[in-house]
Amino acid sequence: MQAVLSWRAGLQRALMRPWVKPLVFVLSLLPFAWLAYAAFADALGANPAEALLRSTGDWTLRFLCLVLAVTPLRQMLNLPVLARFRRMLGLYVFFYACLHLLCYAWFDMGLEWADIVADIPKRPFILVGFAAWAILLVLAATSPKFMLRALGGKRWQWLHRTVYAAAPLALLHFFWMRAGKNNFAEVAVYAAILAVLLIYRVLRAIKK
Numbered sequence: 001m002q003a004v005l006s007w008r009a010g011l012q013r014a015l016m017r018p019w020v021k022p023l024v025f026v027l028s029l030l031p032f033a034w035l036a037y038a039a040f041a042d043a044l045g046a047n048p049a050e051a052l053l054r055s056t057g058d059w060t061l062r063f064l065c066l067v068l069a070v071t072p073l074r075q076m077l078n079l080p081v082l083a084r085f086r087r088m089l090g091l092y093v094f095f096y097a098c099l100h101l102l103c104y105a106w107f108d109m110g111l112e113w114a115d116i117v118a119d120i121p122k123r124p125f126i127l128v129g130f131a132a133w134a135i136l137l138v139l140a141a142t143s144p145k146f147m148l149r150a151l152g153g154k155r156w157q158w159l160h161r162t163v164y165a166a167a168p169l170a171l172l173h174f175f176w177m178r179a180g181k182n183n184f185a186e187v188a189v190y191a192a193i194l195a196v197l198l199i200y201r202v203l204r205a206i207k208k
Contacts, residue, residue, distance in 0.1 A: 008078060015081040024085055028092045031059045032099070049107035056100035057177070061170055061190055063093040068167060068197045075204070087143055090163075094140040097133050125176030132169035135162050164201070167194050 014020070035055055038044050044051040067089040074082040104126075109116045120130050139160055141147070148156045171194055175187050 012079055012081050015079070015084075021084065021088070025088060028063070028089065031055070031096070049103070053100065053103040053107060054177075056096055056103055057174065058186075060093060060096040060100050061174055063089060063096055064163075064167055064170055065190065065193050065197070067093055068163065068194070072197060072200045090143060091140055094136045097136050101130075101133055125173050128169045128176070129173035132166045132173060135166040135169070139163060139166075164198060167198070 035044075035052060039048060039052065042048075067086060070082050070086045070089065074080060105111055105113075105116055109119065120126050139162065142151065142156065142159060151159065171187070171190055174190065175184075178184055178187050
């Protein structure tokens with residue numbers, strides 16, 4: 001038991017070091033850096049537009065799973081320091097979601113905004129994806145501390161719980177994207193991860 005407490009205290013101190021947060025920032029930026037390099041180096045395969053669209057969507061979902069895992073890990077491991085990374089990771093979810101939306105608007109729709117607006121309600125998987133992005137937009141816009149003060153703690157907290165609505169919408173968008181290719185293996189993995197995280201939060205809420 002003493003060894004566990006010592007390990008936890010050491011990890012807590014390590015994660016509090018001033019260089020850790022910039023390191024997490026840089027690591028979170030690496031997928032974008034790789035995609036940018038691959039695009040300019042013509043290393044995205046036969047269909048670079050599809051590769052960029054798919055990859056930005058994948059990284060959005062990965063970061064969404066990661067940010068939803070912060071609170072459960074913080075509580076289960078008793079590591080309050082993990083909370084300091086949650087806002088940054090949440091903004092990276094929005095960053096990759098914006099890249100994904102930009103790839104759709106640029107490569108699929110040629111930046112024809114009237115066509116984009118008309119396309120959103122026509123195709124269900126586009127509609128749910130856009131709905132998830134809209135939720136993330138609100139969360140990103142209200143993430144600064146001055147917005148917390150302006151909205152009040154309870155109202156801000158309630159608003160940011162809507163991330164649990166964005167998660168199933170993003171997963172449904174991903175499912176429909178993969179359904180066209182009859183590829184559900186990755187969908188099952190993300191569904192399992194999100195289900196575990198959401199069930200954990202529900203059980204915690206019930207216990208309270």
